[in-house]
Amino acid sequence: MKKISLMAASAAMALSFTGLAQAAGTLDSVKERGYVQCGVTTGLPGYSNPDDKGNWTGMDVDVCRAVAAATLGAADKVKYIPLNAKERFTALQSGEIDMLSRVTTWTLTRDGSLGVNFTGVTYYDGQGFLISKKLGVKSALELDGASVCIQAGTTTELNAADYFRENKMTFEPVVFDTSDQTVKGFESGRCDVLTSDQSQLYAMRIKLSNPSNAVVLPEIISKEPLGPLVRQGDDEWFNIVKWSLYAMINAEEMGLTSKNIDKMMTKGNPNIDRFAGKGITSGLGISGDWAYQIVKQVGNYGEAFDRNLGNGSPLKIERGLNALWNKGGLQYAPPMR
């Protein structure tokens, strides 16, 4: 589409004419500008989705908010820039956004060759299949010869090809530009199956005109650790984004929530005091109470999960792999001391 060419062309321009100054000093330019520019999806319930008033909510959005709370002391000082899957890396590389928080899978080649750094994992996901109920398919291994709707520019495209090849099955890929068009293609019957990260399938399912007609197959065919990313070469900013997420996870582990953090701080617990910035120098180059601001304004990881993806949301996704490490999941953050 024209948009991607424009985006890529502008990236080429940016890389051609700008000096190196831009690669470093993201924190300074964020402070000067007064808001964080955060790349998000064009609309995916649970992760980043605008409501009818243009307010963005979702798990990925909360990560942006946490970074804004840490750096600027106000979680709402974020400008959301909706990007489709094809545009996202170019937008980050060219400096159009400060960070990308857009259901992006952490892979070797992306980390190694795109000039970006993944800062952590906000959601451990895996790829699955959404299929119309009336076809009566119970397993992904029965999908030989099926037409598959996929969103362009995702790891999904490669995983699907690998899966069908591995299991000696054929398929017909129908590749759309945005997630909305992919859902429309599936709904109109152009494909038998829609494939994407499993959590997104639940989100897409509630976008269907009749969600009960479609089911998510049990198979998970890939590992999809989703996380935020920043440009390479700015370690200061990399650390801030990384530790903003760690602060949310640590807060959940310590039992700190947006509601009780003020009360908990008065109890004289040394761990909590350090968390709130008392008697510790973080060296991140931001205000000492950054972690307190995150929890106070955005909440801990569990709160964000519950509000956007879990029981407090229409998606009702189980914590599963995303539970804390001491509760049978994988979410683990280095200690804050």
Added chain:
Amino acid sequence: MQSDAKKSPSAPSTKTRFWHDPAKRALVFQILLVLGVFAVLWFIVQNTLHNLESRGITTGFAFLSQEAGFGIIQSLVEYSESSSYGQTFLVGLLNTILVSALGIFFATVLGFIIGVARLSNNWLVAKLASAYVEIFRNIPLLLQIFFWYFAVLRALPSPRQSFQPFDNVFLNVRGLFMPQPMPQQGFELVWWALLIAIAGSVVLARWSKKRQDATGQLFPVYKTALALIIGLPLIVFWLSGSPLTWDEPALRGFNFRGGMTIIPELAALLVALSIYTAAFIAEIVRSGIQAVSKGQTEAASALGLSKAKVLRLVVIPQSVRVIIPPLTSQYLNLIKNSSLATAIGYPDLVSVFAGTTLNQTGQAIEVIFMTMLVYLTLSLLVSAFMNWFNTRMALVER
């Protein structure tokens, strides 16, 4: 004189200093400009490479030989998931050329029909043609593509309830499925027969023109040539024992397998591009025909030529000269507009190469550069061909 000039520079001289000579001055400025342009280009390239390197972004064209690993729905050449990124470039390029070539053909045919219809004496036909032009010319192309894709797609049945207009032809939401001809041994003779028939027709046309010049007698060239081109290969086909089998599509599992498929993405894009561009071509054709003065038509009629002959022998050859230059830009527009394919998932160059390949490799600059180069080359080729055609058609002044 010369010694005088040396003494006083203000004195008139036959030898002007070079900055006073406009031709030489212009040459200096041009050299400076070229040097300046090259310096800027050199700076851009160096700076880009430096920035890419310092940001840890991979550069170079090595990715073209790496395995692509993703599937493509329609490919005119051999392609599988284990093919290289270079192969995805080729597949995308051929798909772009396919939809552009078909689009140019249909848009031209439709545009000529509508353009002539706009000038029809029949009130209804003329008004319908005007309505067509005004509607399709004024709706954005992307919306038309979405309309043909999603609106028409929803109207079609699922594979299991396919609409079957003929035996072994199936129409459903997944596309149009037709039997594919599979030439067997001995089919080459049919191709030879066709070649001979075409050559024969050319000879026939030359002979008939000579005869008409000499005797004034007309020979029905078109009908004879048509009969020759269709008839001869058919006769050879029967004589050689019908060396052709059909690969028929059959419903197996989710989809039809075997046979030929026209995917709905291609159909929707082709219909949208043809209809949209035809509206512009119709206007060009109308203006071309109207550019031929009325006196020409009247003079031809006065000579006793039939209406069809007036159109074919007098009006069209003259109007073509007016039509070709703007027609060329419509063709170029169509080729470039075909990149909107990516919105509905037709695997053209922009969707496959500047889309998926760019995203999987992350090498935006190389990929976009190659893609732009392709569109530039295609456009220049079409433009060169049309210019050649235009010179051939231009008025030969004697």
